[in-house]
Every structure is written in structure tokens, then in C-alpha cells.
Amino acid sequence: MKIKIDNLTIVTSSGLFRRSLLIEKGIIKRVSEKPIQAKNVDFTIENEDLLVFPGFLDMHVHLREPGFEYKEDIESGQKSALKGGFTAVACMANTNPVNDNATVTHYIKCRSKETDLPVDVYPISAITIGLKGEQIVEMGDLKDAGAVAFSDDGNPVENAEILRKAMEYSKCFDMPIICHSEEKKLSKDGQINEGEISLKLGLKGIPRESEIIGIFRDLMLAKLTNARIHIAHVSTKESVNIIRWAKKAGINVTCETCPHYFLLTEEEVLGYNTFAKVNPPLRNKDDILAIREGLKDGTIDVIASDHAPHHIDEKEREFESASFGMIGLETMVPLSLELVRLGVIDFQTLAEKLSRKPHQILRLRPPVIKEGEEANLTIIDPHCEWILEKSNIASKSYNTPFLGKKMKGRAVYTIKGGQVFEVKD
Amino acid sequence: MTEKIKWNHKDLVSLEPLSKEELIYILETAKSFEEVLKRDVKKVPTLRGKSVLTLFYEPSTRTRTSFEMAAKILSADTINISTSASSVSKGETLLDTVKNLEAMSIDAIIIRHSFSGAAEFLSKRVKASVINGGDGRHEHPTQALLDILTIWEYKNILSGLKIAIVGDILHSRVARSNLIALKKLGNEVRFVGPATFIPETFRELGAEIYYNLEEGLYDADVVMALRIQKERMGSGFYPTEREYARCFSINKNSINFAKKDAIIMHPGPVNRGLEITSDVLDDKRCVVLDQVTKGVAVRMAVLYLLLTGGKVEN
Numbered sequence: 001m002k003i004k005i006d007n008l009t010i011v012t013s014s015g016l017f018r019r020s021l022l023i024e025k026g027i028i029k030r031v032s033e034k035p036i037q038a039k040n041v042d043f044t045i046e047n048e049d050l051l052v053f054p055g056f057l058d059m060h061v062h063l064r065e066p067g068f069e070y071k072e073d074i075e076s077g078q079k080s081a082l083k084g085g086f087t088a089v090a091c092m093a094n095t096n097p098v099n100d101n102a103t104v105t106h107y108i109k110c111r112s113k114e115t116d117l118p119v120d121v122y123p124i125s126a127i128t129i130g131l132k133g134e135q136i137v138e139m140g141d142l143k144d145a146g147a148v149a150f151s152d153d154g155n156p157v158e159n160a161e162i163l164r165k166a167m168e169y170s171k172c173f174d175m176p177i178i179c180h181s182e183e184k185k186l187s188k189d190g191q192i193n194e195g196e197i198s199l200k201l202g203l204k205g206i207p208r209e210s211e212i213i214g215i216f217r218d219l220m221l222a223k224l225t226n227a228r229i230h231i232a233h234v235s236t237k238e239s240v241n242i243i244r245w246a247k248k249a250g251i252n253v254t255c256e257t258c259p260h261y262f263l264l265t266e267e268e269v270l271g272y273n274t275f276a277k278v279n280p281p282l283r284n285k286d287d288i289l290a291i292r293e294g295l296k297d298g299t300i301d302v303i304a305s306d307h308a309p310h311h312i313d314e315k316e317r318e319f320e321s322a323s324f325g326m327i328g329l330e331t332m333v334p335l336s337l338e339l340v341r342l343g344v345i346d347f348q349t350l351a352e353k354l355s356r357k358p359h360q361i362l363r364l365r366p367p368v369i370k371e372g373e374e375a376n377l378t379i380i381d382p383h384c385e386w387i388l389e390k391s392n393i394a395s396k397s398y399n400t401p402f403l404g405k406k407m408k409g410r411a412v413y414t415i416k417g418g419q420v421f422e423v424k425d
Numbered sequence: 426m427t428e429k430i431k432w433n434h435k436d437l438v439s440l441e442p443l444s445k446e447e448l449i450y451i452l453e454t455a456k457s458f459e460e461v462l463k464r465d466v467k468k469v470p471t472l473r474g475k476s477v478l479t480l481f482y483e484p485s486t487r488t489r490t491s492f493e494m495a496a497k498i499l500s501a502d503t504i505n506i507s508t509s510a511s512s513v514s515k516g517e518t519l520l521d522t523v524k525n526l527e528a529m530s531i532d533a534i535i536i537r538h539s540f541s542g543a544a545e546f547l548s549k550r551v552k553a554s555v556i557n558g559g560d561g562r563h564e565h566p567t568q569a570l571l572d573i574l575t576i577w578e579y580k581n582i583l584s585g586l587k588i589a590i591v592g593d594i595l596h597s598r599v600a601r602s603n604l605i606a607l608k609k610l611g612n613e614v615r616f617v618g619p620a621t622f623i624p625e626t627f628r629e630l631g632a633e634i635y636y637n638l639e640e641g642l643y644d645a646d647v648v649m650a651l652r653i654q655k656e657r658m659g660s661g662f663y664p665t666e667r668e669y670a671r672c673f674s675i676n677k678n679s680i681n682f683a684k685k686d687a688i689i690m691h692p693g694p695v696n697r698g699l700e701i702t703s704d705v706l707d708d709k710r711c712v713v714l715d716q717v718t719k720g721v722a723v724r725m726a727v728l729y730l731l732l733t734g735g736k737v738e739n
Contacts, residue, residue: 194626196629196630199626199627200630201563202561202562202563202564202598202601203562272541272542272545272546316520317518317519317520317546318519318540318543319540319541319546320541
């Protein structure tokens with residue numbers, strides 16, 4: 001397939017440029033300042049308002065397969081990723097069976113290739129067998145099977161000695177430990193952020209300190225072991241401050257946040273809105289501002305979605321028995337663009353956080369827009385307005401507090417594996 | 426004044442959305458129903474042909490019986506469902522249970538549930554009026570209304586009073602509903618007890634906080650003791666019952682810090698000797714049984730207003 005891109009803005013690490021591209025058999029053949037003349041072009045993209053980014057990677061998603069295919073499966077997850085403008089995702093291990101061995105990792109890799117959808121799926125393995133926090137997984141075997149990181153996401157390893165050993169052992173394979181940092185005993189049975197709203201609604205609160213203490217412990221263990229860690233879904237002001245300090249102190253840490261932590265406050269749960277029930281919980285205005293600051297000064301390396309599909313029956317119920325989590329792949333682009341519109345970051349930094357950094361953290365080669373490179377591109381219309389509706393969601397689930405809300409900007413094409421995928425409603 | 430009030434709430438899940446005028450309107454309506462309770466033949470035809478369901482997912486003596494009495498006196502048909510004898514024990518969800526029951530043309534559902542927000546959840550999904558009979562640690566609106574009706578009777582005023590609520594505030598839906606309503610009416614509400622039961626954030630909701638019993642009770646017009654759930658002991662909220670009683674029990678000594686004519690209340694059920702001692706319970710200032718009587722009148726008023734909009738003469 002021959003694809004031509006005429007005079008669009010390309011976003012690279014050295015700046016924004018107007019260029020034309022010619023892509024043949026999945027390879028960027030030419031990058032030119034002038035219009036490209038070519039014969040037998042199969043597909044031409046020429047809307048000059050569009051932005052061409054290196055392909056996006058969402059390094060924190062839950063694809064639910066194997067085991068919970070009624071919420072999502074690998075194929076529907078890939079479709080959701082494509083619709084959201086992602087050419088790659090890294091999926092968490094809390095499946096059934098748990099992805100704690102090479103067989104499950106291999107299964108996920110194979111399933112993702114069978115679908116023929118141009119979205120790479122990178123499995124994240126558990127740190128411990130069964131996410132139980134006891135016995136460390138066979139990291140070497142898992143790496144060979146295709147795992148890119150280790151995480152007991154949602155069930156942080158409680159025993160600091162075991163986590164220390166896991167961090168040390170992971171160094172043999174140059175793979176990061178992804179920490180869902182939380183002091184679970186402090187947040188036990190908690191439903192939403194602890195504060196005025198949790199008191200008013202009569203819901204048990206999750207104190208911000210459970211995240212802060214968790215992050216501090218994990219950072220200290222990273223310091224002790226000199227291992228490489230990545231802190232998932234940072235949600236509080238203090239978390240940003242501690243990580244900023246840790247980076248200065250030379251601790252080998254990166255971190256991510258999610259759009260809901262820089263756009264929404266705990267007020268979303270008023271009226272017992274289970275679509276806004278998520279862990280870590282939505283916090284307050286000050287936290288939102290601190291997280292934006294962290295994104296701006298580079299303390300926060302990555303924007304990830306923590307895409308967590310749940311069946312409507314697990315959400316349309318009493319708040320305390322509803323599941324935690326929201327889907328996010330398809331709203332990542334418009335919500336992250338909000339940061340550009342607010343003047344927090346520019347397009348180049350957005351490319352860092354959605355493409356280059358997550359690839360680097362997982363030791364994957366970041367896509368670049370250069371002659372001779374593989375064409376792995378996300379093309380965005382930053383202006384188009386649309387409404388997020390149940391009917392236009394590709395995921396099997398629609399649990400998101402942004403449902404029914406107006407969105408601005410979206411991915412309109414992704415190009416990968418020599419194919420163009422056009423995003424349509 | 427209250428003649429002008431137009432009642433347009435379908436449900437009563439929280440006291441938060443009610444105005445001061447609406448709260449007074451409910452209380453005045455309840456007062457007028459108290460007269461019915463004193464009659465020989467306790468029956469009026471106001472809600473004839475209406476059906477009222479009590480759906481209790483938690484044990485209850487007072488609240489359920491009181492609602493049933495109230496509905497029966499108003500000539501409504503009542504159906505009682507307790508979870509152990511229903512499909513709930515077969516794993517049916519709350520929403521499915523209620524949708525099925527509603528299909529039998531129920532006009533009002535009184536629900537008690539251990540999850541906060543259960544009543545609001547239902548109210549948004551069914552056509553019937555939903556009355557919150559206590560949801561988790563969120564609210565228990567009719568309990569607060571009957572408490573305030575009792576206070577009104579004994580104090581003759583509805584505002585400017587000092588009301589001390591003592592005990593496990595954190596887990597108490599009664600305390601939350603009372604705080605909301607008593608503040609709207611213009612009273613001082615004190616939360617008194619160990620700090621484990623009273624997060625300081627309650628200040629932002631308008632409560633005064635006292636971790637010392639005597640200071641909290643000082644000059645109070647009303648002292649309301651809350652039930653201490655014994656299962657909380659050992660989970661760190663208080664070390665032992667002995668220690669709790671020593672520091673926070675309403676007894677013949679500590680009650681002296683309140684005003685001489687202070688009334689003593691308790692929503693029940695009582696742990697005698699723990700949050701309140703027997704001698705205080707049997708004191709003539711203790712109005713616990715009046716609270717129960719007022720409960721029927723308040724629930725008649727709530728059923729009447731929700732099901733008729735206050736338009737039917739009684």
C-alpha cells in the first residue's frame with residue numbers, strides 16, 4: 001500500500017514542521033518540504049489542519065482477556081485503542097488466570113496478532129504469582145515470552161522485603177517494576193477520596209496519605225536497590241512533590257498520570273455516580289493543579305489511561321458494591337489536548353508523554369518520523385468537536401464519567417504495519 | 426406561612442435538598458397527625474388505595490413497625506419484605522428486586538440498606554416514591570425529623586438551641602441527618618466523643634467538635650446519645666467498653682454539665698451502661714419513648730406529603 005501525506009504539520013522531538021510524507025509498504029520513503037509527486041497512490045491525506053504524531057502507546061490498560069471477556073477482550077481492546085489513536089498498548093496482569101507465567105504472556109501476544117489489527121499489545125507480567133505478594137514470577141522466562149514490565153497493579157506487594165527482592169531481581173533483565181503505590185491497610189474498604197464529600201455521602205474515605213505513604217516506600221526501596229521503577233496513576237499534589245524530589249536525588253523513577261487526575265475532582269461522585277468511582281480516587285482542585293505542574297516541568301513522564309472496562313451490571317448498582325475503574329483509551333487524545341489548550345504543555349511535549357517516554361520506559365524503540373523508519377503514526381484533528389456516546393464507543397464497556405460530554409479533538413487516522421486506519425463514528 | 430408551601434418532592438432520601446420552610450412544613454403536618462394518634466379509633470382514609478412497601482435489608486424494630494403503623498393508620502395497604510425471606514437471599518440485585526416489586530404497582534417504597542446511597546440509587550430508577558429508612562452511614566431522615574419534633578414539643582422553639590450529639594458520629598446516619606436539619610433551622614450542633622469517631626472535617630459541615638464530654642455537654646439544651654456498635658471495639662475506635670464508658674458515657678455526673686432542663690434522647694436500640702447509664706435513661710428528663718411515639722406521626726406526615734403532595738384533606 002502506498003500512502004501520501006500532503007503538507008501536514010509533523011510533530012517531532014526537534015519541533016513542528018510542515019512536511020509531506022510518502023509511505024510505501026509500511027516504511028517512510030520520503031519526508032519533503034515540497035509536495036511529493038508519486039504514481040499509484042492508494043491513499044492520500046491532505047487536510048492541512050491535521051497534526052502527524054509518532055504513534056501513541058498507552059502503557060496502562062486492562063484488556064481483561066483471558067477471563068473477563070464480558071468486560072473487554074484483546075480484540076475489542078485493540079479496536080478501542082485504534083479508535084483512540086493508539087498504535088500500541090501495554091496491558092496489566094490482573095486477568096484470570098493471572099499473567100504470571102510465560103504461557104499466559106504468550107497467549108496474549110498470539111491473540112493480539114491473530115486479530116490482524118495494527119495495534120501492538122505488550123503484556124505486563126505480575127510481580128508475584130497470582131498477585132498474592134508472596135513468590136516472585138519467573139522474570140527471565142516472561143521477558144523471553146514478550147513481557148515488558150512487572151506489576152501487581154491494584155494489589156501492591158505488601159511485604160517490603162519481597163518487593164525489595166523483586167526490584168533487585170528485575171535489574172537482571174532491565175525491566176521496570178510498575179508500582180500501584182498504596183498503603184492498603186489505610187485505605188481498606190475506602191470508596192472515594194477522604195474529605196468533606198466522603199463524610200457527606202457517608203462513604204468510607206481513602207485518605208490521600210495511603211498513596212503518599214505507598215509512593216514514599218516504593219521510592220525508598222528503589223533507592224535501596226537502585227532498581228528502575230515506574231509509579232502508576234499519580235493522583236495527589238504530595239505525590240508529585242515527592243517524585244520531583246526523588247528524581248533530583250537520583251532515584252531511578254518515572255511516573256504517569258491519567259486524564260481524570262488532571263481534569264476531574266471528587267465532586268464527580270456526588271449523587272453516588274459510580275462511573276466516577278476509581279482507584280486512586282478523584283481528588284480536589286489543588287491536586288489537579290499540582291499534577292498539571294508536574295506534567296509541565298517533566299516530573300510526570302507519561303499520560304496513560306488506566307483503561308478499566310467494567311460491565312454495566314458492575315456499575316449500575318449501589319456505590320459500595322460497584323467496581324473501581326473507568327475506560328479511557330478513546331478519550332485520551334481529546335482530554336490530553338486539553339492540556340495544550342490550557343497552555344500547560346505544547347504539542348511536542350504531548351508527543352513525549354504519549355509516545356516517546358512510554359516506549360523508552362518499556363525499552364521499546366520509540367517511533368520517529370524520518371526517512372527509512374517504520375511508519376507508525378497517529379494523525380490528529382485538534383479542533384473537531386464531538387460527543388462521547390455509548391453508540392460511538394468501540395470498547396465493550398462504557399463506564400466513563402465523560403459519557404455524554406462534549407469532546408474537542410480526536411485521532412482521525414493511525415498508520416501502522418502499512419495500513420491506514422480511519423477513525424469513524 | 427406553611428399554607429403557601431407547594432410540596433413537589435417525589436422522594437425523601439436526604440434532608441439536604443429540603444428548605445427550612447419545607448422542614449417546618451413536615452413537622453407541622455406531623456403535629457396535626459399527632460391528634461389522630463390520640464383518638465380511640467386510629468384510622469383516617471387519607472391514603473386509601475395506596476400501597477406501601479417496606480424493604481429492609483438490615484434488622485429494625487422501631488423504624489419498620491413505625492412506618493407500617495403510620496401507613497395503616499392512613500389506610501394504605503402495606504407489604505413488608507425482609508431480605509432473609511425473599512429472593513435477595515437467592516442473589517437477586519437490589520435494582521431487580523425493586524423493579525419486580527414496582528411492577529405490582531407499589532406507590533411508595535421504604536428502604537433500609539447497609540450501603541450508603543442505596544435509597545438515592547433507587548429513587549432515580551423507579552417511579553414510586555422512595556423513603557430512606559436508613560442507608561449505611563449516610564442518612565436517616567425520618568429519625569432526625571422525629572427527633573426535632575420531640576425537641577420542639579419540649580423546648581417550644583426550633584432554633585437557637587445547643588444540641589450535643591454524643592458517641593459514634595462517624596458511622597451514624599442519625600447524626601448526619603440531624604446535623605443537616607438542625608443547622609438549617611438555626612441551632613448549634615455539637616459532636617461529642619472520641620476523635621476516632623469524629624473526623625475534624627465535620628467542622629466544614631457545620632458541626633462543633635468536642636473530644637471532652639463535660640465541655641461538650643456544658644450548657645446543652647438537648648443531649649442525644651448514639652448507640653455504640655460493640656463490634657467496633659478492637660478495630661481501634663476505642664480500646665475497651667470500660668474505657669469508653671469511663672470517658673464518654675452519659676451518666677448522672679456528666680449529665681449535670683448540661684442545662685438543668687435539658688432533655689435526654691437516644692434513637693435506640695440502647696446499650697445500657699455503655700453510652701448511657703440506666704439511671705439517666707429512667708430519669709424524667711429522658712424522652713426516649715416520646716421519640717418513638719413522634720416517629721409514627723412524622724412517618725404519617727412524610728407518607729402523606731409524598732403520596733398526595735399535601736393536597737388531600739385528612
